[in-house]
Amino acid sequence: MGVERTHVGLAPDGRWVSVTCVSETMQEDWQWGFRLTSRTMAVGVTVARADFLDFLIEDGGLRQVQQVTYRGQSLTLYYDRADENWVAGLRSTHHSLTIAGTIPPKDSETKAPTLKAIVALLDQLVVKDVPQGLTLDPHPGSGITMWAITGQKVTDAGPITLYRRAEATGLLSTEPGLAVQGGEVWKKTLGGEDGGLGRKYVHAGETAVCMIDDDLGVLPWVTKAGQEQLLTTLKVSWG
Amino acid sequence: MTGVLLSLLVTAWVAIALLAFGYAGLLGQIRQIKDQHVRSVTPQNTFPELAAPSATSRTIALALTTSCGTCETVFEPWLELEKQLVADGHRTALISMDGVDVWSERGAKEVVQAGELTSALLISFQPALLVFDAAGDLISADPVGSADALSILCRQ
Secondary structure, X not given: OOEEEEEEEEOOOOOEEEEEEEEOOEOOOOEEEEEEEOOOOEEEEEEEEOOHHHHHHHHHOOEEEEEEEEOOXXXXXXXXXXXXXXXXXXXOOOEEEEEEEEOOOOOOOOOOOOHHHHXXXXXXXXXXXXXXXXXXXXXXXXXXXXXXXXXXXXEOOEEEEEEEHHHOHHHOOOOOOEEEOOEEEEEEEOOOOOOOOOEEEEEEOOOEEEEEEOOOOOOOOOOHHHHHHHHHHOEEEEO | OHHHHHHHHHHHHHHHHHXXXXXHHHHHHHHHHHHHHXXXXXXXXXXXXXXXXXXXXXXXXXXXXXXXXXXXXXXXXXXXXXXXXXXXXXXXXXXXXXXXXXXXXXXXXXXXXXXXXXXXXXOOEEOEEEEEOOOOEEEEEEEOOOHHHHHHHHHO
16 A cells, blocks of 8 residues: 655756655655757757766776866766667766767767767856756857656656646547546557556646556556556646 | 939038048947947956966966855865866966955966956856956856866866
């Protein structure tokens, strides 16, 4: 039997997000992902706990290419094993900031960004790191936009991906869903039949939409009762 | 009739002259604003102490702190690279960003304290390879993430 848990975090765009649900477990820290576009670069960004880079290095087999000290913090450029992807990681006090992209083929006219280009990008952002979250604020006139921001929380009933409702209307059905305490719920299958990986629950509240992987039969600790408990008690607010 | 046409012609010329004066005034104001902007930006990027010895040469400086790991990694290779830069007619310097001079006793020829420069050297990263011209203007600043990167930058 789970207990009611509420976690409040600061999203990278400076908005406060709170998640309440009854669950046996819920990951304490937050992981955020989004796209960032500047006048010269289009990259994927992850904000996660401070040791997330260590996990990436170990699990993703990243090798260090260059490293500098940026505003007193370590900024490292990595390539993956196959030299197909680059990752720039800034280790901050409470969180890590990871910027990543694809390395163009050797015969391509475009090149992977240099450390100078990454530093130039960071110089156009005000990065503020507090225990509740790490925020990025583009300088006025920099032309930088941040979009498709998602949050992630892992519970014993499956991982939850959170979206701001204004950015996730495409996930919602036109048919009414099952009414629950925190909004409506739909069951969906995305991307065809793939052995269960595409099965999702979509939970929509007033300000947020959540996608919960239906891992029943995939992860041994996920139970039907746990899923029902999560879906019927989940309340998400995206400020 | 001729009198009316003549007065219209005079009025038109007066209008043209007024527009020309107005345009010249506008250009003057734009020039003034530009000058003010240049005056407000230039001092931050000019460091007379780091001026290159001649118009055809450069001062190439490595900015380091004692707390950065890569600063330690690139210091020894820098001592070798600066020999070639000096042989090519450039001036070299090592800029201590944190006011600590451990570099002189380890072989650095000219160590400049960032805190003693006439303008604030606002570089967000270290190590940094900085290039100055004969006026002391900072013309480029590159992050140096490895000894290889330093070698490549010094050859450019």
